[in-house]
Amino acid sequence: MTPVSHRAEAGGCPFHQASQEEAVSPTGCPVSPRAAEFDPFEAPYQLDPAEALRWSREQEPVFYSPRLGYWIVSRYDDIKAIFRDNHTFSPSIALEKITPASKEAQAVLERYDYGMNRTLVNEDEPAHMARRRELLEAFSPEALEAHAPMVRRLVREKLDAIVDRGRADLVAEMFWEVPLTVALHFLGVPEEDMEQLRRFSVAHTLNTWGRPSPEQQVEVAEGVGKFWQYSGEVLEKMQRQTQGKGWMYDMIEKNRQKPDVVTDNYLHSMMMAIIVAAHETTALATANAFRQLLSRPAVWDELCDNPELIPAAAEECLRHSGSVVAWRRRATREVSVGGVTIPEDGKILMVTASGNHDPSHFENPDELDIYRDNAVDHLTFGYGSHQCMGKNLGRMEMRIFLEEFTRRLPHLELEEQAFTFLPNTSFRGPEALWVRWDPAKNPERQDPAVRTAQHDFPVGAPEAHSIVRRVRVARAEPEAEGVLGVTLTDPAGRDLPAWTPGSHLDVVLPIGEARKYSLCGPPDAGDWRVAVLNEEAGRGGSRWMHESVREGIELRVRGPKNHFRLDESAQHYLLIAGGIGITPIIAMADRLRRLGKSYELHYAGRSRTSMAFIERLERDHGESLRLYPKAENQRLDLSELLAEPCEETLLYACGPERLLSALEAGTAHWPEGSLHVEHFTAEGALLDPKNEHAFQVVLTDSELTVEVPPDRTLLQVLRSAGIDVPSDCEEGLCGSCQVEVVEGEVDHRDKVLTAAERASEDRLMSCCSRAKGKKLVLAL
Incomplete structure (x- = not known):
């Protein structure tokens, strides 16, 4: 679109002319009726932001909202592009009050000497990455693993308190309290100060992202001011201690070593910000997940029967109904987003919840599919150098909640209720979640060992090979000489999902390895059919299938997956x-x-x-x-x-x-x-440390540099650095872990890319390919 300063000479908006009655955007273009009506504080957006913006995804993916004074972006690719470029799209307004403070509220904040300044969330470069690199170590998967027993203990204590009661509001009794206590423990806050900080944290959300009335503004400002003042007193107490465990103590030491990087004000701001971020995002995300899963009893039953699915289910809930539904940026120059010009200093609201329901990236996006293999692509944690550092701590908490409840209260039911939400633009989750169960049916009453028979999961994004479905063999008969035809059905009698030509299943063998078999029956028949050749020179998988698969037995499979998709456009x-x-x-x-x-x-x-x-x-x-x-x-x-x-x-x-x-x-x-x-074999793709060399990888979107040693794959190193890269086969056969190469010569070892694609040196498969030289630059 044409900037407003050029409208006269350019002849106005290239798409349409505004009448005198129509509202116009800052670029001078008329605002459509739907855009003019959009208000994120009204019921449709508050109840379901993705559904409220369906019209936008389909018709007007970037539009100006006169009521909010922001440009709204609703599609996945546009939002990710904004996240990738934090120079053009400054995060400086991420914590700015979306409703300007009244004079009375401002006076209250000044009385408390409120001085919340820059944090990792709203800081521009180069200061942002200089600080972030100093703070990352505690958020590595290895470091977070040490917090799992504490999280488990807190969840179990809360569940012990209600397990024999039969009815509870899980938000009030569990989900609000535990994530806040975890956050305070993670920071190292003294036990005696935890209760007071709990009382103050809720005011911050309404103050920053809500639309409080003038009277509420004064009340909220009082809460925020007290939060700021008390957190400062706690910080001073921690600074006086010579020893202490927790992230804040690490930062206090960084403050002493590098006071120009980790400043005094930065310590205070980060302490307050992390209490809010680590607490509310996880509490609301967990409440959303339980609401969605319990409203689908068949899906809940699958989780109870198959706890291996819990990491994938948690990730899919983060995509489908995450707690962070929108984030903000400011354009540092005039720029085009989705074909629409946003002027310099234009304020942008990226509705990540809408992007997470974009059908161009997620198949059947409105369905909650716990077998979805690309849920990890969701935008709930953001993306790039500003992606949420605490994402893996939040994942850990959600998984432990789900694992404890599915094991100890599999008969849990969601009560019929009207859900309410704290009105704001960016965070979403029910204020209450009432559930019921029959204590007489608690499994631990018959077997006390159920209470502690926990199932633990690796820290980090879920891996595709953990998304396993149980199926029953309905038919196993010869299809030809040496070929066994197998028909699979759902054990509960439901239809299995439809698939597309080229799809295959990974059949998980008893030894844990998997073999790939293409689907070859009707794609929408409700069952799945494969044919298995008994290969005498094979690795034993086909022999096991021929010798062991009989009608009535259950198999464990992954998929369907399609890495051999049919292009239907040819003549x-x-x-x-x-x-x-x-x-x-x-x-x-x-x-x-x-x-x-x-x-x-x-x-x-x-x-x-x-x-x-x-x-x-x-x-x-x-x-x-x-x-x-x-x-x-x-x-x-x-x-x-x-x-x-x-x-x-x-x-x-x-x-x-x-x-x-x-x-x-x-x-x-x-x-x-x-x-x-x-291809179904991956010869030459496996890592041989004796014949490998180390190399350096620069990640442009995350502004990090990592080292890949001879005995680790690039994919493994990226995961350790907290970079979420989807993967599946991890043998160079499927293309799931493809990443964009900006610079460097690649040692391609996959069987996915064509000769021309390899020659272009613009992509690689991170599970197997490496650098020919000493350095690669990747768009991650």
């Missing part, structure tokens, strides 16, 4: 399968047939008796099918098939590595991107 398709590689290819052929697309299916195998699905293929794909059984001297001639490249044709292939290698060589003269293959 013609060449589908090529070798042996058991027919499994993903037949699903693609079925889909293309339903779409009425032009395709050829070339299927090679040892003999007709060993080639799965021949009868079905001949019935459904007869005119498009070409069979090449070796026993009948039929041979697939790739040189002839691939001789003439076709501009509008895509090739999809699966089979032995020698077939895939021949296809890659045979399509070298075809247009880039014509060939798509799926």
Whole structure:
């Protein structure tokens, strides 16, 4: 859009002209009726900010709100782009009062000498990263692990107090108290001061992000002033002690060593800010999670039956209904966001809750899916150099809450109630959460060991391999010579999720390893079907499947996952399968047939008796099918098939590595991107410390530098540094852990990227690839 100062010479807004009655944005463009009506303090936004901005995501992803005086950003990619650039988009207004203080309220704050200044949340560069680097150590996964027993003890004490009661408000009895106590313990606040600080912390939220009335402003200012004054007294007491344990004591020592970096005022501001941030975000997020899970009894039952899903469920709740729903930035120059010009000094409200429901990034975003494998991409913790440092402490607390309740009160039920929220723009969670249960059914009454039989989880983002589903074998019969056909169903009788052609399951073997098997039945039948070749030269997985899988037994699987997705936009398709590689290819052929697309299916195998699905293929794909059984001297001639490249044709292939290698060589003269293959082995991708060298990695978005030693992968080092990178196979096969390369030469070891993509040096798979030299620069 055209800046207001240029409207006359440019002829006004390039999209439409404002009438005299219409409101206009600071750039002079008319404000649409929906934008003019938007008010984050009204019921729709307060009850469900993502739903309240659905219209924006679909029609007007960046708009100006006259009522708020902010530019609202609602889509995932736009919000992440703003987070990535904290030079253009200053965080300086993140803690600014969204409702200006009245003179009376301001006078109250001055009486208390309130001087909350910069913190990690609202500080610009270069000061921000200079301080953040000094403060990061205590938030590493290794350091946070030491706090888990304390969190567990606090949760268990609170649960002990109510477990035999049968009814409770979990916010009042558990979720409000425990995270605040954890935060105070983490800081090292003396026990005798904890109760007083608890009383003061709530006023800060309403003061900063709320819309209090003039009368409330004075009352809130009194609370904030007392909070500031008392936290300063506690800090002075801690500074007088020569020894003490906790994050604040570490910062007091940093203050002595580097007073120009960690200043006196900074200590005071950070202490107050962390009490609020570590307390309220976790308390509200936990209340949101229990509300969402208990309102879906089938999902709650799955968690109770399968505690391995708790980290994934907590992460999905953070995405679906996180406690931080919006954050603020200020444009330091005129800049375009989502095609809309935001002027210099324009104030921006990024509604992260809306971005977390953006269908362009999350499939079926309004569904709470505890099996979602990219929930970790959510924006609830922010992103980049200002991402929440305490995110892993919050994750730990949510997981321990869920683990204790699902083990000790699996029969918990949500009471029917009207939920209310503290009115503000940025933090959201119910003020009360009433639940009930029958104490006579408490498992620990029959088995006292249930009370302490805890299940612990690694600190950090959930890993995809922990998202495991239990399924039942409904059918296990030969599909061809040496090929076992297996049909899987949900043990509770529900339909299993639909999938797309190219999807596969990871079947988890009893030894803990997993094997990948492509789905090959109807994608929306409510069950899942795979076919397994008994490979004598394999690693033992297929042999176990053939020997052990019988009707009625339960299996543990991950997925469906699709790293071999069918592009449905081509004019013609060449589908090529070798042996058991027919499994993903037949699903693609079925889909293309339903779409009425032009395709050829070339299927090679040892003999007709060993080639799965021949009868079905001949019935459904007869005119498009070409069979090449070796026993009948039929041979697939790739040189002839691939001789003439076709501009509008895509090739999809699966089979032995020698077939895939021949296809890659045979399509070298075809247009880039014509060939798509799926690998199921990762030879050459595994780490060999004896033959590796260390290298340095600069992370531009986080403004950190890390060292990757010979015995660790890049992905492992990124996780240790608190950088959340999605991953799945961790063998270089799926592409989930791809990151953007800004600078450096890459030693590619994956089987995902094409030759041209590797040559561009603009991406790598962090699970296996490394630096050829001594340094890489990544956009993380």
